[in-house]
Structure formats: structure tokens, C-alpha cells
Amino acid sequence: SQTIHQWPATLVQPVGSPLSLECTVEGTSNPNLYWYRQAAGRGLQLLFYSVGIGQISSEVPQNLSASRPQDRQFILSSKKLLLSDSGFYLCAWSVRRGGPGTDTQYFGPGTRLTVL
Amino acid sequence: RKEVEQDPGPFNVPEGATVAFNCTYSNSASQSFFWYRQDCRKEPKLLMSVYSSGNEDGRFTAQLNRASQYISLLIRDSKLSDSATYLCVVNYLGGSYIPTFGRGTSLIVHP
Numbered sequence: 001s002q003t004i005h006q007w008p009a010t011l012v013q014p015v016g017s018p019l020s021l022e023c024t025v026e027g028t029s030n031p032n033l034y035w036y037r038q039a040a041g042r043g044l045q046l047l048f049y050s051v052g053i054g055q056i057s058s059e060v061p062q063n064l065s066a067s068r069p070q071d072r073q074f075i076l077s078s079k080k081l082l083l084s085d086s087g088f089y090l091c092a093w094s095v096r097r098g099g100p101g102t103d104t105q106y107f108g109p110g111t112r113l114t115v116l
Numbered sequence: 117r118k119e120v121e122q123d124p125g126p127f128n129v130p131e132g133a134t135v136a137f138n139c140t141y142s143n144s145a146s147q148s149f150f151w152y153r154q155d156c157r158k159e160p161k162l163l164m165s166v167y168s169s170g171n172e173d174g175r176f177t178a179q180l181n182r183a184s185q186y187i188s189l190l191i192r193d194s195k196l197s198d199s200a201t202y203l204c205v206v207n208y209l210g211g212s213y214i215p216t217f218g219r220g221t222s223l224i225v226h227p
Contacts, residue, residue, distance in 0.1 A: 036217075042219065043203075043217055043218065043219035043220060044160070044203070046214065046215070046216075046217075049214065059214070088157075090159055090160070103148070103207060103215070104150065104162060104165065105150075105162075105215060106162065107159040107160050107161070108159060109158075109159055110158075110159050112157070
């Protein structure tokens with residue numbers, strides 16, 4: 001069966017510090033990978049998605065970046081964190097099953113980031 | 117930007133009640149639909165996909181109305197454990213089939 005891991009589970013960082021969140025998927029090959037952020041009391045905001053190694057699409061311009069160095073590894077980074085970067089960061093994966101638009105997403109446990 | 121709208125609630129219902137949520141979407145080219153459940157401070161978990169013909173999973177029934185561009189979730193015989201936020205997701209045709217999440221509907225089931 002497939003599993004998705006995220007770490008760390010919680011993180012407290014000062015403003016201006018760098019960030020690196022990691023996500024890995026097991027039990028599947030060539031997944032689509034996604035990074036979301038959920039601010040307190042808000043909906044899920046898609047940040048980045050990737051359909052393959054080295055292929056990253058950004059949905060929202062900001063001070064974050066993403067990389068996919070391996071098929072089942074997705075990394076979210078920042079050089080300098082802002083207070084507004086606080087939130088619940090979720091990684092998700094999907095596999096195309098029935099053709100266009102039928103992706104089902106499965107989420108990792110998330111990283112709760114607090115920027116002080 | 118394409119929108120997916122949900123009533124944030126909260127819907128406050130007694131155990132055993134039947135409750136229904138709707139989710140409207142603005143893009144008529146939407147291709148696939150899902151309901152997720154999210155518990156407080158946890159990741160969303162897939163509840164069920166929504167098929168054109170409607171589908172049922174135990175106490176949960178999902179319906180799709182393409183003409184009016186909404187999906188619905190019906191929960192029968194509500195349990196305390198059903199208390200959560202219910203997110204609808206719409207995948208759009210074209211591009212990379214990016215999912216769009218609604219902000220969620222909060223359900224509180226009380227004794």
C-alpha cells in the first residue's frame with residue numbers, strides 16, 4: 001500500500017530564517033505531488049504541484065520554492081521566512097486513474113509551521 | 117479564478133439527525149468531484165468520490181447536479197464521530213487537472 005511521509009511534524013522558526021520541509025511517498029511510482037498551505041481558519045491553498053522529476057509548477061507567487069530531486073520526494077523551501085508563512089503545510093500525492101480530471105489526492109500528516 | 121463555494125456553517129445537529137451540505141462550482145468544464153473530511157489539526161482524508169449517477173457509502177450519499185453545478189453530501193443517522201469539517205474538491209479539465217478545494221463546512225454533532 002502507499003504511504004506518504006512528512007517531516008518535521010511541527011516547527012517554530014524566527015522571521016528571516018530558512019525553511020526546508022520534506023515529503024516522500026512510498027509504494028507508488030511517478031506520482032503527481034502537491035504542496036498546500038492551510039492558514040488558521042482558512043481553506044487549502046495550492047502552492048506547487050509536480051508531474052515529474054524536476055517539473056514544478058507554481059500556483060501562487062511568493063517567497064517559497066519547491067523542488068523534486070527524486071521521483072517520490074518533494075521539498076518545500078524558503079530562503080527567508082515571513083510571519084505570513086505560518087500555517088499548516090500539507091503534501092499530497094495522486095495517480096491518474098481514469099484519465100483527465102480523475103486524480104484522487106491523498107494527504108500526508110502535515111507540518112505545522114509557526115513563524116515568530 | 118475558478119471558485120468552489122461552501123457554506124462554512126457550523127451545522128449543529130443532534131445525534132441521529134440527517135444533515136446535508138452543498139458545494140457549488142463555477143466552471144462548467146469541471147471533470148471530477150470529491151468529498152474529504154478534515155478533523156481539527158489533521159490532514160484531509162478522502163471520504164468519497166462523487167459520480168454522475170450519485171453514490172452511497174453506508175450513511176453517506178453524494179450527488180452531482182451538473183445542470184445546476186453543485187455537489188451534495190447527505191449524512192444519515194449522524195454520529196458524534198461525524199463532527200469534522202467537510203471539504204469539497206473539484207478537478208477542472210484542461211492543463212494539469214488541478215484540484216480546487218472549497219473552504220469546508222463545519223459539522224458539530226451533539227448528544
